[in-house]
Every structure is written in structure tokens, then in C-alpha cells.
Amino acid sequence: DWTMAAYREQAIAAIRAQVGDGRVICALSGGVDSSVAAVLIHEAIGERLTCIFVDHGLMRKGEGEQVVSMYREHYNIPLVHVQAQEMFLSALEGEADPEKKRKTIGRLFIEVFEDEAKKLADAGKPADFLAQGTLYPDVIESVSFTGGPSVTIKSHHNVGGLPERMKMKLVEPLRELFKDEVRALGRELGLPDHFIERHPFPGPGLAIRCPGAVTRDKLDILREADAIYLDEIRKAGLYNAIWQAFAVLLPVQTVGVMGDGRTYEYVCALRAVTSVDGMTADFYHYDMEFLGRAATRIINEVRGINRVVYDVTSKPPGTIEWE
Numbered sequence: 001d002w003t004m005a006a007y008r009e010q011a012i013a014a015i016r017a018q019v020g021d022g023r024v025i026c027a028l029s030g031g032v033d034s035s036v037a038a039v040l041i042h043e044a045i046g047e048r049l050t051c052i053f054v055d056h057g058l059m060r061k062g063e064g065e066q067v068v069s070m071y072r073e074h075y076n077i078p079l080v081h082v083q084a085q086e087m088f089l090s091a092l093e094g095e096a097d098p099e100k101k102r103k104t105i106g107r108l109f110i111e112v113f114e115d116e117a118k119k120l121a122d123a124g125k126p127a128d129f130l131a132q133g134t135l136y137p138d139v140i141e142s143v144s145f146t147g148g149p150s151v152t153i154k155s156h157h158n159v160g161g162l163p164e165r166m167k168m169k170l171v172e173p174l175r176e177l178f179k180d181e182v183r184a185l186g187r188e189l190g191l192p193d194h195f196i197e198r199h200p201f202p203g204p205g206l207a208i209r210c211p212g213a214v215t216r217d218k219l220d221i222l223r224e225a226d227a228i229y230l231d232e233i234r235k236a237g238l239y240n241a242i243w244q245a246f247a248v249l250l251p252v253q254t255v256g257v258m259g260d261g262r263t264y265e266y267v268c269a270l271r272a273v274t275s276v277d278g279m280t281a282d283f284y285h286y287d288m289e290f291l292g293r294a295a296t297r298i299i300n301e302v303r304g305i306n307r308v309v310y311d312v313t314s315k316p317p318g319t320i321e322w323e
């Protein structure tokens with residue numbers, strides 16, 4: 001008989017068996033996956049887990065602070081907050097290729113972990129394992145794509161293993177689960193509903209929602225637009241009906257008019273999809289009133305955007321993220 005309660009016990013036993021007396025460091029992204037993994041591992045081995053939250057400067061508005069306060073204050077899980085914004089943004093400077101962006105972010109992530117692992121070791125707490133909230137779709141999709149011969153669609157920054165030199169094994173307690181199962185497990189572990197129901201957020205963050213080269217300015221513009229869009233979605237009571245919704249800042253400027261003046265600013269694309277597991281998805285059918293309202297607010301409130309479009313592409317042939 002397969003239930004989440006049983007899965008939880010089994011997963012905890014498996015973590016204990018794998019880790020033994022060892023120590024684990026866990027990559028926290030603020031998303032549901034890494035959180036469920038962290039809480040599960042914390043249940044299994046307690047204080048021998050240290051969470052590391054790498055702030056890569058590619059988070060959404062207010063997200064970094066929320067993550068830190070939630071883990072420290074609410075869950076009481078030991079957390080190291082790494083301020084790595086400079087490092088990531090300068091490494092990404094001028095890089096427009098989606099795969100190179102993903103790989104740069106993935107590589108830096110591992111480097112930061114290596115550094116933090118060294119610091120912990122120096123402090124007498126050497127980590128033997130690295131925990132990750134890798135899901136089943138991440139595992140299979142980074143290897144091949146259904147219907148195609150071993151083509152990498154996207155290099156997910158949370159899979160692909162670690163460099164030999166790290167000498168740390170991976171603990172991936174969610175590797176067999178789909179997203180809906182991770183949510184069920186999170187509920188089983190007592191995580192609050194509003195948190196469990198959060199939309200997925202990709203490891204590379206806003207970098208892959210800023211097609212082309214990422215700049216600080218573009219990220220700031222995107223953060224504002226995204227926050228307004230999500231605010232409108234929540235106000236309309238649509239958040240839980242949607243699998244994932246976000247704004248994308250296109251590297252295209254268009255001509256507009258505001259008051260007596262000409263504007264020449266960026267285009268913001270809005271994306272919303274329904275899905276069961278992220279493997280396939282349909283674009284969300286908003287009513288036009290909603291889209292008009294969100295677009296008007298974004299254009300009026302965000303300097304740097306003068307046009308908003310809605311993405312009506314499903315997956316396949318599109319992917320959910322734009323890069």
C-alpha cells in the first residue's frame with residue numbers, strides 16, 4: 001500500500017541509511033522542491049543538515065529575505081545565506097546564449113557550494129553529502145526529450161552531478177517524484193499550504209526570463225513587472241488554478257506614446273500555463289479583462305516597459321520557460 005505517510009518513513013529511513021553519521025549540506029532555492037527536501041532531511045538527521053541559500057541576484061522581488069526569514073525563524077533549520085549577486089551578474093555579463101547562461105549559473109552554483117563546504121569543514125563540520133530537490137522530470141528531461149534521440153533541451157542547473165573534486169555524494173530524496181507528489185509529501189511534512197502551492201521557480205531564476213544578455217536594469221524592470229502580474233493573479237483568485245505564471249522581459253524595444261511624448265521601451269511578455277507535471281502544458285485561458293488590467297498596471301507602474309503581450313504557446317512545441 002503506497003501512501004505519502006509511508007513514503008515519508010521510507011524516504012527518512014533511506015536518507016539515514018545513505019548518510020549514516022555524515023553531514024549534509026542542502027541547496028535551498030526558496031522553491032517547494034528544495035524546501036521539501038530540506039525539511040525531510042532535517043527530520044532524518046536534524047542538526048547534521050546545514051542549508052545553504054545562494055542569493056544569485058536572480059530572485060524575484062522580496063524573495064531572498066522571505067526565504068531567509070522562513071527557514072531561520074519558522075523552521076529553525078541552520079541556514080547560511082550567501083550573498084553571491086555580484087559574482088553571478090558579472091559572470092553573466094554580455095552572455096546572450098541560453099545554454100551558456102544556464103551553464104554559467106550551474107557552474108557558479110557548484111563553486112559557491114564548494115566554498116561553503118570548505119568553510120564548514122574549516123569550522124569542524126565537514127559535509128559528506130550535498131542534498132538537492134531534483135525531481136523525476138528534471139532527471140529525464142535533462143537527458144533526453146520524448147520523441148527525440150538524446151537531445152538536450154535545457155541544461156537544468158540542479159542536475160548533472162558534481163565535479164569529482166568535490167568528493168561529495170548527492171542526496172536526492174525527491175528523485176522519483178513528480179511535482180504533485182512533492183506537494184503531497186510537503187503537506188505530509190506539515191509545510192503550510194500557501195507555501196506548498198507556490199508555483200515552481202527555476203534554478204537559473206530570472207536569468208532565463210530575460211532572453212538575451214542579462215543586466216541589472218533589466219532584472220529590476222522584470223522584478224517589478226512580475227510582482228504586479230502575480231499580485232493581479234492573486235487578487236483575481238487565479239493563483240491556484242495556474243501551474244506557473246511569470247513575466248518575461250523581451251530584449252526588444254518598441255515605440256509607444258505617453259501623454260504628449262514618444263516612448264521607446266521594452267516589451268513584457270506574460271506567461272501562464274496549466275500542467276500536471278511540467279512535462280506538457282497548456283497556456284492559461286484568461287479572460288481579456290484580466291489581461292487588460294494586468295497590462296495597464298504594468299505599463300503605468302513600471303518604468304522601462306511600454307508594451308505587454310500574452311504568450312499563447314503550449315508545451316510542446318514551446319517550453320514553459322523562454323530559455
Ligand code: XMP
Nearest residue numbers: 156157158200201202203204278319320321
Ligand atoms: P521548461 O521550460 O523546460 O520547464 O518547460 C519545465 C519546468 O521546469 C522548470 N525549470 C527548471 N527548474 N532548474 C529548475 O529547478 C532549471 O534549470 C529549470 N529550467 C526549467 C520550469 O520553471 C518549469 O516549471
